[in-house]
Amino acid sequence: MAKKKTPEINSSSTADIAFLLLCYFLMTTTMGEQSGLQRRLPPIPDKDVKVEDQKVNRRNIVIVRINSADKLFAGNEAMDINFLKEKMKVFLSNPNNDPSLPEKEEKEIEGKTYLVSKGVISLQNDRGTSYEAYIAVQNELVKAVNELRDEFSVAQFGRKFSLLTEDQQNIVKKAVPQNISEAEPKDTGKKK
Amino acid sequence: MSKFGGSNSKKNVPGISSGSLSDIVFMLLFFFMVTTQLRETENKVIVKLPEATEAAKLERKDLSANINIGTPVRHLQSQFGTDARIQLNDSFKTVDDIRDFIAAERDAMSEAERSLMTVNLRVDEDVRMGIVSDVKQELRRCSALKIMYASRKPGND
Numbered sequence: 001m002a003k004k005k006t007p008e009i010n011s012s013s014t015a016d017i018a019f020l021l022l023c024y025f026l027m028t029t030t031m032g033e034q035s036g037l038q039r040r041l042p043p044i045p046d047k048d049v050k051v052e053d054q055k056v057n058r059r060n061i062v063i064v065r066i067n068s069a070d071k072l073f074a075g076n077e078a079m080d081i082n083f084l085k086e087k088m089k090v091f092l093s094n095p096n097n098d099p100s101l102p103e104k105e106e107k108e109i110e111g112k113t114y115l116v117s118k119g120v121i122s123l124q125n126d127r128g129t130s131y132e133a134y135i136a137v138q139n140e141l142v143k144a145v146n147e148l149r150d151e152f153s154v155a156q157f158g159r160k161f162s163l164l165t166e167d168q169q170n171i172v173k174k175a176v177p178q179n180i181s182e183a184e185p186k187d188t189g190k191k192k
Numbered sequence: 193m194s195k196f197g198g199s200n201s202k203k204n205v206p207g208i209s210s211g212s213l214s215d216i217v218f219m220l221l222f223f224f225m226v227t228t229q230l231r232e233t234e235n236k237v238i239v240k241l242p243e244a245t246e247a248a249k250l251e252r253k254d255l256s257a258n259i260n261i262g263t264p265v266r267h268l269q270s271q272f273g274t275d276a277r278i279q280l281n282d283s284f285k286t287v288d289d290i291r292d293f294i295a296a297e298r299d300a301m302s303e304a305e306r307s308l309m310t311v312n313l314r315v316d317e318d319v320r321m322g323i324v325s326d327v328k329q330e331l332r333r334c335s336a337l338k339i340m341y342a343s344r345k346p347g348n349d
Binding site: 015 | 211249322
């Protein structure tokens with residue numbers, strides 16, 4: 001009666017093996033969450049196509065310039081970055097229908113008509129502008145648009161933009177477009 | 193084990209079973225495997241991202257191509273200098289190499305997702321805009337128009 005018992009496999013070392021694996025993954029992977037300001041670049045214009053229709057009415061465009069010393073100009077006046085957002089909000093929303101500010105056009109979005117501003121912010125920079133200043137200005141411009149979207153959302157749907165459904169967000173995005181154009185670099189200031 | 197003499201006070205302390213320890217560790221392991229991503233490239237340039245309060249999260253991380261711009265890391269400065277350089281994948285490249293890089297990244301994606309590709313510009317905050325403009329012009333020529341200026345939210349590290 002030689003009843004052989006199979007010896008139990010010692011499982012205490014599996015924990016060690018798993019720890020080893022864990023350490024390996026901890027070392028080689030990153031928790032990195034990518035965040036940033038998303039933009040769409042304008043496509044290269046075709047040479048055959050005339051650029052006539054690109055002409056924008058003077059009142060519909062504001063030029064924001066950052067020169068090589070990181071000084072900011074909006075319109076034609078020097079400006080501190082802290083005032084840029086308010087100025088851009090006034091420019092894009094044109095609350096008093098000022099004739100020198102952008103015109104609005106009625107657009108039908110999902111069965112309802114909204115007044116959509118035709119304003120475009122043209123952002124120009126110099127080759128010597130620092131990236132930090134450039135992103136700071138970009139950030140202010142995005143913030144101006146985001147605040148306008150929030151105001152529009154509260155007026156139309158009674159809730160902030162981030163709390164709306166996806167369909168509603170798309171309506172708001174069309175009604176308050178993010179028209180920031182990044183102009184081709186101008187070669188002014190010192191060459192690198 | 194009759195420590196206190198009495199033969200009927202023979203109590204065995206049960207050993208703690210360590211069998212479930214591996215399960216716990218495996219659970220941790222899976223957590224990290226799911227939440228993290230493999231670090232695919234070694235950073236050869238120093239990139240300190242600028243701050244932006246309006247930074248939005250990139251939704252499809254797998255559909256992004258990274259372009260790093262910054263000064264080379266300390267031990268490579270003797271070789272490459274301290275001027276801002278472009279790093280694609282694992283090596284220093286010039287603006288002209290971006291075309292091939294974008295083409296390679298596009299090939300790696302499925303047909304339907306190519307139009308969703310985002311180019312993630314990770315640029316150091318001290319870099320001058322000249323080199324960034326060159327990269328942007330080149331991207332326009334490659335018609336890789338969706339870009340993101342990587343930036344961090346203030347308060348996060």
